[in-house]
Every structure is written in C-alpha cells, then in structure tokens.
Amino acid sequence: MIDKILKTCDQAVEKVFDGATIMLGGFGDPGLPGQLLEALRRKGVKNLAVVHNGAGAGDWALGGLIKDGRVRKVTASFPNNPGAIAFQDLYLKGQIELELVPQGTLAERIRAAGAGLGGFFTPTSAGTELANGKEMRTIDGREYVFEKPLHADFAMIRAHKGDRLGNLQFRKAMRNFNIAMAMAGAVTLAEVDELVPVGGIDPEDVHAPGIFVDHLVHCPRHPKLVEIGPPK
Amino acid sequence: MIDKILKTCDQAVEKVFDGATIMLGGFGDPGLPGQLLEALRRKGVKNLAVVHNGAGAGDWALGGLIKDGRVRKVTASFPNNPGAIAFQDLYLKGQIELELVPQGTLAERIRAAGAGLGGFFTPTSAGTELANGKEMRTIDGREYVFEKPLHADFAMIRAHKGDRLGNLQFRKAMRNFNIAMAMAGAVTLAEVDELVPVGGIDPEDVHAPGIFVDHLVHCPRHPKLVEIGPPK
Amino acid sequence: MKLTRDGIAYRVACDLPDGSYVNLGIGIPTLVSSYLSREKEVQFHSENGILGMGPMAAPGTEDVDLINAGKQYVTMLPGGSFFDHPMSFAMIRGGHITHTVLGALEVAANGDLANWRTPGEKVPGVGGAMDLAFGIKNVWITMTHVTNKGKPKILKACTLPLTAPRCVKRIYTDMALIDVTPEGLLLREVAPGISTADVQANTDAPLRVAKECREMAIPENIRGVALAAA
C-alpha cells in the first residue's frame, strides 16, 4: 500500500542534507511551505541552495532560514521584494550568492527539469545583461537565449488538499510554481491544509498527481497566514 | 462584449485557406473535432498540412479529408493506426508527405509553439533514425536532440463545456493534445458538447482559458461518436 | 497642465480595445482598470496564475489564497480561470496576452525599455518584467514625462540596463501620448494646456508631430481624475 503521509514536518525534512538544492513553492503566501521551512530551520541543515521566486520575507520561513545563515545561494526572479531583509543584508555583505532569472524563465526551467528536457530557447532577456555569457541563437528571424533545466534535491510546496497517494489539489492562486516544482524535485514534500481519503479529490481536480509527491504532512495554516475572509 | 460563439461549424472554418497548417486535437475519439472536420470537407479547402497524433480513421473526419485528396502533409506519431486506410493508400502511392514525430516530442513541440519558445532539447530519439539530420547535443552527460516548435494557422479541438469567452472544460481523457493545440494555433476553433453561461465553469475547472480560443460552436456528439454509457 | 496619475490611467483605459487580454504592472498601470468603460469587456491577467481578475477585495472579504502579482488581495470576475506559472508565462511569452501597461525609468526612440534596475539599487530583481516586455505585442508605457529632477525619461538611447530592446509601442505620460513607430517617435496627443513645443522641450529625442495631433480628451470632472497644476 502506498502511504505518503507523515505525521510531522520534522519527519518530512529528515533526509535534507547539507549543501542540498531546495525548491520552495509559493508566490507570496499562497502555496508557500511555511511549516516545512520552519522544520528545516529547526533541523539546522546548512549550505543550502534555494530556488524560489523571491528571497523570503521577514524572519519567518525562508527569511528565517537565510537570517540563520543556512543558505549559500538563492536562484530567484524577485529577491528585492521589500520584505527580503535578511537576504538583502547578506547580499550586500557579499555573503550570499544570487542567480537572477526572469520569472517566466524560472518557471520554465523548473518545468523543463521535471519534464526531462535538456534545455530550451526563450526570447526573454535576449539583448539584455541577464543574457550575458549565455548561448544565443536566431530562430526563424528572432533572437533566443538558451536556458538549462533547474533540478533540485528537494522540492517543498504547500497545497490545499492531499491524499495518501500524494495527489494534490490547490486553491485559487496557490498553484503558481508548485506543480512544476513537484515535478522537478528528486524528493518532493508537501504540506496540506486538509487530508482527504483516496478518492476525495476527483480525478478531474488533481492538479499535481501523486506520482510527483513523495511525502505530505497535514499542516493547519500557520498563525502568520491567518485566513482573513472565509474561503469561498 | 466578447462573444466567441458561432452558430455553425461551417462559419467557424470559413477563413481556413488553401495551404494552411491545421492542428487537429483528439486521441482516438475523445477530443476529436469531428464536426469541424466535416465542415472543412464541405468547404473543399485543399493542400492542407495537418498535425495530429494519428492519420485519421475510416472515411470520416480526417480520414475523409485525406480520402478527398485535401491533405498534402501529415505530421503525426501514429499514422499506421489500422483505420488510417486513406492515408496509408496515398502514402504508399507517394501522394502524401509524412513527418513522423515521437508522441511526446509532438506534444512538447506543440506546447513550445504555444508558449513562445524557440525549441528544446529532448533525449527522445537520440541515436535512432528519427534523429537523423537533427542537431545533437550532450548536456550533463546525456545525448539530446534539438526539436523546433510546431506552429499552426488553425487549431481545431473538441471540448466538453464552453462559454462565450472561449473558456473550455474537458472531460476525462479529452484533454490530450487539445490544450497545447489551442495555445499553438494562430486561430483556434472548438466544438463543444455543451454551452454554458459565463461563470458556468468554475475558475478552478477551466482547462483551456478562453484567451487561447477564437471561436466555438455547440455540437452535439456526432452520430458516429455515440455515448455508450451514461457520463458520470 | 500635467495630468495626474489617474488622468494618465484614464487615457490608457480609453485605448484598451474590447476583448483584449491585459496585464497591468504596478503603480499607475494598476489604476487603469478603474477607468475602463463598462461597455468594454477586458480580461485582466496576473503573472501568478489568474485570468479574469476583478477589483481589489473589499476589507473583510479578502481570501488569503487570492492575491495578484503585487501581492494585493483581489477578486475574480465570472469567466476567470486559475492556472500555474508555466501556463501563465506561456500566455505572456507566447503572445496571447494582447496588452501590457508598464511603468518605465527610460524609453528610447527605438522602443528600447529600461524599467527593471533603478540607478543605485543595490539588490537587483527582475520579476516578470522581461517576460512581459519580450512576449507581449502591445507594450504600453505609463510614466511621468520627466524625472522628479526634471530630466527627460524619453531618450535617444537608454542609459540604464535594458528590460527589452525595441518593445515599446506607445508611451502615455502626464504631458503626451507618443507612438513608437519605425520612423521614430510620433507625438499624437498633448495634455490639456501643454504645447507640442513643451513636450519636445522635455523629450531628449526628436519627435515628429502627427498631422492629426490634438489635445487629449480628459473630462475635467470624471470621478478621481483631478488635473494637477503643471
């Protein structure tokens, strides 16, 4: 029998090792695996390379992990979000590495890894400083930049519902990077608002099929992610 | 006001021109735009290049179009399906061109066009005769083949539900190539089992957002596609 | 008189065609949706996987899972849809979104756009800016015509790092509406009370003045559009 449910986030992050590359889902709060990240902080693993759209906010979750000095590199599109104080502080001191990637290219590189592709040509960034040093190619009269897939040892995401097979359903703007990251992570960990029995998610409504998910943990919303209005 | 609904398939195919490249959705019957194809036959347009997984079956829809001598080229993964008699007959006489593409590469090339990518590297077919003449590249120790996007002047698909904004919802195995084709077609035409008012498809359940769809037509199931059991 | 931010947004809203698919950047562009005629049906897109976005959520009705790319709580209109990032950027990069309205630091006469790295910004960030500028056919810029130090922002050539080369199609400022054409910049409208000479004096690239160049039709008393003193 397949049972991917673990009791705690601490169990889920147990195998994360020093130096691992970790994808973190979410765009803003929706889909952010805040409690897995807090477990990772408790574990104290170090020298991490993180792939995430931003660079954390405040001193919680990714912000906290960076503040704790656990992250050596961030691959992100928007690390200058106003809340990313811990990152910006270390970056200005030269103590953390940044790979800046346009948001659509970031999403597509993650998907390419999950889909087993060796890379792709995108028009985005051609002729700008973000294409410096990259392979260029003119295809059908347009300039393109070659981009490689982004793989990860671990992907951590948050979903709305999950079952013991690992099937995940998201809610509204929670999907963002999370499906592609679930595909790209060698090991994918998910925290979910709600556990449902197998069959509790209609096959039409499974957004990330369980094949991409290794472990999931039931996590009520973190206190810092208060439900402001009632979900519709 | 956006209203993409047309009354008849004949109206929908009106702008299809001689020599056009046309993507046809469906894998087997689910998602096959049989009535748009029949309208295309009535229109009598010729010299078409068709992108489809197979090469038609019997003398209906794509099979009929090929039998009528309207198709100059088929890009497909499985043109040797037993029912593709019209194609096989013309192919053996040297009267129709074939571009044979592995099924996953076909799907990915269509998606690449819809997603604005210039091409990608896939491991599939490296070292086989289907990679003959193609650019090869070793990436991280593995051999890959370069594949270009597949664009189309028109994409024709079938969906389950649609609204006047062009939003489409599929049912079970209907999705197959259809979402990617809707993205890749310069003009996308859809036939649907059912028209619903705007809001009749939950935003979580829209599989092909209306942005990809230009026109849709309400088409009850074709007599040759009898509903065998009651839909759940 | 120079237009207010709302005045610029109003002018943009007049030009968005019925049936367009639009991604609005932060700042002035965000205001555009408020001035859209009810006769037009436009679907608004957000990078984080939303098409068919409605207005900001009223206080007390926010849904924690429903934010826009600026991380504000928003609402959905009937006929909207949710999807993931690869799909969202396929809409952008694949040319499906028809219009994007963006802010700018500099625009060059050939349509080059610089809007992602502010001078002196120490931590870089690009977000979806390049994807929008490269992928969308109608890149429309809204900005003040000059910097707060009075320096022109429309230039012969950009001095800041580019977001995308030759992407801007139209510029809406507090002084003018200017099209970027293969023959260079074309001044099409001026703000009420602003002369074509004023516009040229504040623009560091040559402007051709369109034959039909006219004063912008900005109603003086439409809700929220107050004309500020120049």
Place this chain on the structure above:
Amino acid sequence: MKLTRDGIAYRVACDLPDGSYVNLGIGIPTLVSSYLSREKEVQFHSENGILGMGPMAAPGTEDVDLINAGKQYVTMLPGGSFFDHPMSFAMIRGGHITHTVLGALEVAANGDLANWRTPGEKVPGVGGAMDLAFGIKNVWITMTHVTNKGKPKILKACTLPLTAPRCVKRIYTDMALIDVTPEGLLLREVAPGISTADVQANTDAPLRVAKECREMAIPENIRGVALAAA
C-alpha cells in the same frame, strides 16, 4: 514447456513493486495488470493522460471519453487523475513513471531495443514507444523468445531500426527471465522444464547463468495461466 502469454504476464506482475507507477504496452503487457497481487498498490499510466487506470470497462458501462492508449474503454480507480499530453509525457520523459512493460521485435545484449518498425511495414509509426524507452528507468520487455519462424529475438546487435539504445533492463520471455547488466545478459530464471542450455540455444548472444538461477515459480493452476505445450 514454454509459458503462455498469460504465464509471462504473471511472472512480470510478481516483480512489479508495491507503489510503482507503470505504463503497459499493448499485447502481453496489457495482461500484466490482471495478475497483480491485491497486496500491491500500483498506479497504471496511459499516454493519453490517465494515471490510476482500472480494468477494462464492462460491456454496457463504457464511457466514450475514457479510453486507454490502445483505444480500449477502461475504468478509473479511486485516486486516479486526468491530465494532458505534455504533462503525460513529462511523467514519462522526466523519469517519474518507474516501470514500463513493452513488447519487442529484437533486444540486443547491451539493452538496445527495436520494437517500432516491423520488417516489411510500409507505413511507419512510432507512437509513444521511443518516449517510453528513453524516459523510463525500468524498461522491461515481454516477448516470445524466438520469432514464429524459430529465429532468436535476443541478439548480439539489433538488425531493425532502434527504438532506443541501451534501455532494456530485463527481458521476460516464454523461456526465461534475463537481466541486461553492464557485463552482458544474465540468465536468472528458466521456464518450468526448460534448461539453461535450451535458452542459450535459442539466444543469439552469450548468456551468463546466474549462480542462483532457478525455475520460475508459476503456479500451474492459477486462474487464466495455462501452460502451453512447448
């Protein structure tokens, strides 16, 4: 005695691990799901966008929108999911499907597979065969050990066009179970009543015989598995 098609399928089913994700080709592979122990939970994948497929639909209960890649009417098990082709082949190409069971025309000692172009076939077709062979880690082959003219199908090198080089991990035939290892072919099991010498005599590539080589455990009277005369 050589195994029947069902006997081969039964033997494969014994080896599929609990929790595996499996794509079954047409022919003998299709039979595998019937012999899977109920103690094991395996999700079956179909190229046309299905994970968690159940048995064939009983007559009268077919759903016209629910077919497998062989275009047969199938059913869904609880916990399944529907998706589109790009996602379906991402599962294959990206190495997420753990096992595929395929038929073959020829297999070479180095794991080269030929199963997409039959000799004399005038209209070529590849379907998803290459994607499966390139993308999935455990490519298991089921086939008769020799052609219907008695010629070996396991060869030093393939003569037919390759589906994928060096992809096959294990071969299940009506005579033997053979692993493809970096050191060449390793004979691990023989069908009841077949000797290792018989197997080598029908194989056109050198076989090493595993120390623990044994007769396959195929119950004589399990439902549907009748052993045919050799």
